[in-house]
Amino acid sequence: MLEPIEVSAEELRHLVSERALKGETVLLNMGPQHPSTHGVLRLLVELDGEQVLNVVPDIGFLHTGIEKNMEAKRYWQAEVMTDRMDYLNPIGNNLAYCLAVEKLTGLEVPPRAQAIRVILAELQRISSHLVWLGTHLLDLGATSLFLYTFREREFILDIFEMVSGARMMTTYIRPGGLWRDVPDGFEETVRAFLKAFPRRLKQYEALVTKNPIYRDRTRRIGVLSKEDAMRWGVTGPMLRASGVAYDTRKARPYCGYEQYDFDIPTQESGDVYARYLVRVEEMRQSLRIIKQALDNLPGGAVRSDDRRYMPPPREEIGVSMEALIRHFKFWTEGFAPPKGSAYAAVESPRGTLAVFIESDGTPHPYRVHVRTPSFANLQALPLMAKGAMIADLVAIAGSVDIVLGDVDR
Amino acid sequence: MSEERIQTVAATLAARMGTEVVHDNGQVVVRVPRERIVEAATALRDEFGFQVAEDLTAVDYWQRREPRFDLVYHFFSYEHADVLTVRVAVAEGEEVPSITGVFPGANWYEREVYDMFGIPFAGHPDLRRIIMPYDWEGHPLRKDYPLGYEEVQFTFNFDEIESKKVKGRR
Numbered sequence: 063m064l065e066p067i068e069v070s071a072e073e074l075r076h077l078v079s080e081r082a083l084k085g086e087t088v089l090l091n092m093g094p095q096h097p098s099t100h101g102v103l104r105l106l107v108e109l110d111g112e113q114v115l116n117v118v119p120d121i122g123f124l125h126t127g128i129e130k131n132m133e134a135k136r137y138w139q140a141e142v143m144t145d146r147m148d149y150l151n152p153i154g155n156n157l158a159y160c161l162a163v164e165k166l167t168g169l170e171v172p173p174r175a176q177a178i179r180v181i182l183a184e185l186q187r188i189s190s191h192l193v194w195l196g197t198h199l200l201d202l203g204a205t206s207l208f209l210y211t212f213r214e215r216e217f218i219l220d221i222f223e224m225v226s227g228a229r230m231m232t233t234y235i236r237p238g239g240l241w242r243d244v245p246d247g248f249e250e251t252v253r254a255f256l257k258a259f260p261r262r263l264k265q266y267e268a269l270v271t272k273n274p275i276y277r278d279r280t281r282r283i284g285v286l287s288k289e290d291a292m293r294w295g296v297t298g299p300m301l302r303a304s305g306v307a308y309d310t311r312k313a314r315p316y317c318g319y320e321q322y323d324f325d326i327p328t329q330e331s332g333d334v335y336a337r338y339l340v341r342v343e344e345m346r347q348s349l350r351i352i353k354q355a356l357d358n359l360p361g362g363a364v365r366s367d368d369r370r371y372m373p374p375p376r377e378e379i380g381v382s383m384e385a386l387i388r389h390f391k392f393w394t395e396g397f398a399p400p401k402g403s404a405y406a407a408v409e410s411p412r413g414t415l416a417v418f419i420e421s422d423g424t425p426h427p428y429r430v431h432v433r434t435p436s437f438a439n440l441q442a443l444p445l446m447a448k449g450a451m452i453a454d455l456v457a458i459a460g461s462v463d464i465v466l467g468d469v470d471r
Numbered sequence: 472m473s474e475e476r477i478q479t480v481a482a483t484l485a486a487r488m489g490t491e492v493v494h495d496n497g498q499v500v501v502r503v504p505r506e507r508i509v510e511a512a513t514a515l516r517d518e519f520g521f522q523v524a525e526d527l528t529a530v531d532y533w534q535r536r537e538p539r540f541d542l543v544y545h546f547f548s549y550e551h552a553d554v555l556t557v558r559v560a561v562a563e564g565e566e567v568p569s570i571t572g573v574f575p576g577a578n579w580y581e582r583e584v585y586d587m588f589g590i591p592f593a594g595h596p597d598l599r600r601i602i603m604p605y606d607w608e609g610h611p612l613r614k615d616y617p618l619g620y621e622e623v624q625f626t627f628n629f630d631e632i633e634s635k636k637v638k639g640r641r
Contacts, residue, residue, distance in 0.1 A: 122601060122603060293575050295523045313552035403495050403543075405545060416525065418526065420530050429531070437579060
């Protein structure tokens with residue numbers, strides 16, 4: 063027998079209205095296992111009939127103590143944890159972490175590694191938006207698109223498997239460059255994707271953009287004003303759908319994004335439909351970036367040769383005793399960046415992802431903090447959901463594109 | 472990113488707060504006294520065009536430094552695309568004024584710091600634990616909070632843990 067859990071009125075008093083305490087409105091628990099919350103998110107919803115009066119998000123169900131764990135790992139071990147935070151954007155998480163470590167150590171990344179990082183990060187953005195598009199429409203009852211978007215996502219995951227051996231938890235980007243160079247056939251495979259994908263994108267748009275049911279369910283739903291979006295720290299496609307043309311790739315360029323020509327798609331209405339339009343256009347812009355990066359892919363090394371922070375190359379180990387010792391010391395003791403802290407931001411598919419690392423001069427990071435986009439974006443959910451219908455709450459929560467691993471870390 | 476602008480802003484703020492600007496791996500860092508963080512945040516928003524508190528976290532220097540904690544704020548300006556880091560030193564048990572009145576987006580970040588480090592924020596509208604369960608004991612990101620499942624014997628709690636072992640409760 064399950065015992066009913068008692069919740070004291072005091073605990074809820076400042077979260078809900080007076081009417082709820084008198085029993086005039088309904089308090090409904092949505093989640094943590096509700097399918098449309100895309101993970102384990104609990105929403106305490108206050109309802110008047112079908113109208114949502116207030117939403118109180120309750121997070122932390124997927125907390126895995128990643129920040130605490132990183133303090134006990136060495137710099138190269140801690141990177142493995144970053145894949146597990148935002149599991150739809152492992153390449154982007156690796157990238158943010160590596161950029162922060164590179165700022166701490168002053169490592170220079172060779173141009174070939176920069177270009178490959180950009181290609182993979184943009185592929186990752188497309189794959190993440192594909193998951194969003196499929197599941198968001200699935201929430202609204204359109205099952206078929208999910209099958210198509212996951213078909214294309216497989217193509218991208220195959221590329222990741224090709225370069226890193228893993229489909230999701232890649233850890234391919236390393237401080238100072240990449241794990242190793244891309245294999246033969248990488249360029250052709252990505253070009254095949256570039257060729258095939260625009261037509262698929264058109265098919266999605268034919269299914270969704272002018273679909274009257276989709277438009278009815280998403281236009282003027284979950285509106286977030288420009289000012290609110292900025293003040294609440296909302297970033298990424300949600301911010302751009304509210305009319306702010308801000309993109310970390312343009313405003314604070316990293317990995318040589320300044321040399322690529324692409325647009326920042328924006329919409330003015332700030333509703334669920336606008337977020338859909340922005341994300342679809344972003345996929346198109348990502349294709350443009352990938353094409354430019356592939357066309358100008360430089361040759362040369364893919365990792366820095368700064369021996370203070372990098373292991374010696376494999377071929378030296380067989381012939382040089384010093385290299386062997388260094389190899390041993392590197393993989394057992396790790397490397398120790400100088401004292402200080404670093405803060406590096408990238409544009410993840412969900413918004414600004416920033417990593418803050420404090421170093422105390424030992425091989426273990428003293429403190430790692432990850433500013434994840436979903437955490438700030440979810441904060442704005444009550445603003446968007448107030449006054450909406452309960453059925454629209456699913457569309458609104460879906461349009462945030464939350465990844466709970468990213469929220470709870 | 473205009474390098475001069477952020478330097479001017481940092482110098483002006485530091486002069487007003489009676490501190491100095493520090494450069495740390497490309498970050499421009501200004502130290503602000505704990506009591507004056509709201510004043511500093513208001514100035515950053517109204518005079519210097521910072522729209523959002525992009526990030527807020529803390530670092531625990533347990534047994535390394537007094538006061539024990541550093542709060543690390545990252546303010547961001549969309550117009551100028553620059554980041555200003557503000558650090559606030561906080562001792563154990565001290566309250567920090569909440570900046571949610573100035574930057575509402577700091578709401579969950581302050582709750583997270585409260586949850587993970589046990590630093591309370593005065594004037595926060597909803598200061599509850601956010602990530603750990605509401606009945607959790609301790610603050611996991613403090614340095615004296617062990618990572619493992621077994622409680623670690625430090626000098627200050629050596630006897631306490633020893634006594635538990637004798638009673639056979641562990």
